[in-house]
Amino acid sequence: MEAMLELVGRHPRYGYRRIWVLLVRAGWRVNRKRVSRLWKAQGLRVPRKIRKKTRLGQLANGCSRYRAEGKDHVWCWDFIHDRTTSGSTLKVLSVLDEYTRECLALEVGRSMGSREVIGVLAELVEVRGAPGHIRSDNGPEFIAGAIRDWLAGAGVGTLYVEPGSPWENGYAESFHSRVRDEFLGVEEFASVTEAKVLAGQWRREYNHERPHSSLGYKTPAEYGELCPRHDSAARCRVEDTIG
Template sequence: MKKKNHTPEQIITKLRKVEALTAQGATVAEATRQIGVAEQTVYRWKKHYGQMDHSQAKRLKELQKENARLKKLLAEKDLDAEPGVSERRACKVLGQSRSTQGYASKKPEKDRTRTKRMHQLAEDNPRAGYRMITGLLRREGWRINRKRVHRLWKRSGLQVPKKQRKRRRLGTSGNGCVRLKAQYPGHVWSVDFLFDTTEDGRQLKFMPVLDEYTRECLVIDVSRSVTSERVIRELTRLFQEHSPPGNLRSDNGPEFIAEALKHFLADQEVETRYIEPGAPWQNGYVESFNATFRDELLDRELFSTLLEAKVLSEQYRRRYNQYRPHSSLDYLTSAEYAAATQKQPVEIWTTPSELPTSPQFDNGNEIKDGHQEPVPALT
């Protein structure tokens, strides 16, 4: 157990408490147990502080500090008067061990490479905490303990402030992510919208679709506006690539409650799972992705055009699936977890520089109806 140093004020407070307890009939042993110190310590405190009050203890503390300062000044003056004094005598005057004087720490040199890489990862992932950084380091081949990462993380001042949010009740709906939880890949998909603007002030609307079991982001559709017809078109493409899910969870937005979309999902035998109005926490998985997406991309980028937003969103989606580990998946990426559940091989990316060209954007050009349109240079 780490030894606790008490200030004189704390000592006097505890001594007064012991006196009050003994006056009520408690034994000294019982009183010392309540204040959390040994009985011998209390007798030693009484010897030094028994007749003092708080003001006298405070004054004593100030005098001790002043005495230590004056002793140090006197020792430095003596050393200055004799410039050829030996290290042995200097340590004796200052009251310092010679082994302490000659000790050179090896930890900073040993941890310098690790700390440098941690800073690089923290710069690439500004909202990541030390646990996420530990997962990224291990994926790169570093053999490092989580506690050491935490110590270096605190020493470097890289802590990410986290806001504590109030918890809400689950509500009465059976369509929320707690009561209806995904049991296998493709069991439940969730969809939602995010909003941003381009540099000219025009609206951007992002529609991410998430597989709740594997945490894979299947698509991030970006446009100026989204209608139910566009939602149907995008879901049709996803159903052809992945096969239809068992359930589609969403809010009650006009794009999702449109009759055309309901008929389309019914034809595909997909159950619609609408959450309660004003209860976004019931669609928690996609809301969690939205928060990460906004922290790591939308709040950091200023989009000049719609096409630029599409390119960067697709790059982020592939990086999120292939490179970013998830603590809820035992620090596997969503692609690795999906491959493990389906027993399929998966390409593992250990650094963001290995990200391939997006399938919708071949060599930086957007593919539309079989034709490539050049993408403006991003700066």
């Protein structure tokens, strides 16, 4: 009996016939009918299949198909990881306006759960107003119920890109290549606090000093000043290049 139950625990999707075969192979002298009786006496049955995890992303939500049409129309966000000199993990949350290319947030922490992420968003929305949509991959932080509920309550639509298609969150991917090349790749961080300070300095430099080719070599902050919000009547224009 114990041997049968052990096999059932190891192979929960096996029926009594397969369990009987495994018992015989293990050297037990038992016939199939006895295993069937023991199976029924223990109330055993093959559990129902667990429904596979549903992914929220779809192709239509990618940046090549659903484009930002103005300031604060579409933000994108993603995480990037690094380490301190002592090997401690650093988790960096970036939030970008896809139209103006402004880096709205570059928050650093050892870990960052739903509470911290919502805190970052709440501060941005208070200062800048809510975007029409926010684009992301299917990372657990972005599809968490608390995050989705908060976004819905703030009137922000979610654009989850198709799983396995990071290029469909192309503005975030492009921005992160710059973060790695111009910031994480050249700085060493003795602590999380130092990383926070340097991330803030780099974000200000990126927004206010770094000319952007796809913005006519204006800085993101300069371009953002020229652009009214997407929900206003006036518009400004940005080239289609992701850069």
